[in-house]
Amino acid sequence: MRVTTERLHLRPLRDGDETDLLDYRGRDDVNRYLESDPLTADAAPAFVAERTALTHLTRDGDRILLGVELDGRLIGDVRLKSSGTLADRQGEIGWVFHPGYAGHGYATEAARALVRLGFDELKLHRIWAQLDPRNTASARVCERLGMRREGVLREESWFKGEWADLAVYALLASEWAEM
Ligand SMILES: CC(C)(COP(=O)(O)OP(=O)(O)OC[C@H]1O[C@@H](n2cnc3c(N)ncnc32)[C@H](O)[C@@H]1OP(=O)(O)O)[C@@H](O)C(=O)NCCC(=O)NCCS
Structure with missing residues (x-):
């Protein structure tokens, strides 16, 4: 993959990614709207080990998680998760990037490649994303991908520590085909 x-x-995570991952997933600001807490050095090896094999959507709940390299450095990761059953052909997409590489369109470029993979190769019917509407940078990635705010x-x-709203964005295979 x-x-x-x-x-x-874009390629699967592997041993040796821990340092680059800690650089961004270890930050409070990066985790502000993620379910996770900042990654720690102690937890990083297990984090990588649990994700190296996430390369297929062949069973319900499977995930593809790919690290994103720029000039040999891991600057982020993107994921596509089978939601519902495989027969539903629904994929939930997500992205996490190093703030030091923000504002260049890298997240959008990587996410678009994953959307292409989801629709063109994995034959998904709908790809969707969920986010806190205050996460405007993430909402703009959805919009640049052509996703509809549903x-x-x-x-x-x-x-x-607070009540949070949840926005849902989605794109259908038929809409992707028209782009
Ligand atoms: C969400 C996140 C990935 C967005 O990062 P980002 O840098 O804003 O997104 P991109 O890499 O696609 O860059 C887009 C920006 O680069 C600009 N840009 C510059 N060159 C560009 C190009 N060639 N192509 C596209 N955009 C380009 C765009 O105009 C845009 O700027 P704007 O948002 O001010 O309009 C990042 O904020 C992040 O990782 N946050 C923490 C984790 C997180 O919250 N994940 C989502 C959970 S729902």
Whole structure:
């Protein structure tokens, strides 16, 4: 599972990624709207080991998680998770990037490659994303991908010490084909 885009190389996580991962996933600001807490040095080896084999959507709940390399450095990761059953052909997409590489379109470029993989190769029917609407940078990635904002669930969860809204964005295979 390897994908090359104009500027980036997407590939499974592997031993040795711990330092680059800690650089961004270890930060408070990066985890502000993620379910996770900042990654620690102690937890990093297990984090990598649990994710190196996430390369297929062949069973319900499977995930693909790819590290995103720029000039040989891991600057982020993107994931596509089978939601519902495989027969539903629904994929939930997500992205996490190093703030030091923000503002260049890298997240959008990597996510678009994953959307292409999801629709063109894995034959998904719908790809969707969920996010806190205050996470405007993430919402803009959805919009650049052509995803539709389908709605906002008000105070949908108790999240990191407060009630949080949840916005859902989605793109259908038929809409992707028209782009
Ligand atoms: C969400 C996140 C990936 C967005 O990062 P980002 O840098 O804003 O997104 P991109 O890499 O796609 O860059 C887009 C920006 O680069 C600009 N840009 C510059 N060159 C570009 C290019 N060639 N192509 C596209 N955009 C380009 C865009 O205009 C845009 O700027 P704007 O948002 O101010 O309009 C990042 O904020 C992040 O990792 N956050 C923490 C984790 C997180 O919250 N994940 C999502 C959970 S739902």
